[in-house]
Amino acid sequence: MMWLFAVLVVLAMAGVALVASGRGGSMPPAHDDRPDLALPTDRAIGAADLRAVRFPLAVRGYRMSDVDALLARLATELEDGRGTSSGDLDRA
Structure with missing residues (x-):
């Protein structure tokens, strides 16, 4: 029974090593879950x-x-x- 647990631990460590080395596929790009401010880009705010x-x-x-x-x-x-002018904003 002890051999079974030893084999399972070795297999688990080998699986972690494969994933850590990148052979299990790469992670998808990070998704930015913050909402956009939706400010206009084609005109002044x-x-x-x-x-x-x-x-x-x-x-x-x-x-x-x-x-x-x-x-x-x-x-x-x-x-x-x-x-306000830009000078007023610099002092704030």
Whole structure:
């Protein structure tokens, strides 16, 4: 009975070695499961685009309420035509 277990262990180790060496086939490419932000690429981003953006959740990320508040403010400023200059963004 002990020989049977020894043979099974050796076969299992040989199977692991074959898979580790790549002979068992390769793994499929990694699938990115994060949702796309769906921002337009053929035109400038508008206020409605900013209001529709939703970021994916992450374990270590930003608080959703902070991101939503900033996007709402940027959308309002774009609607009102009060966009900040690039110098204002550098100081933030």
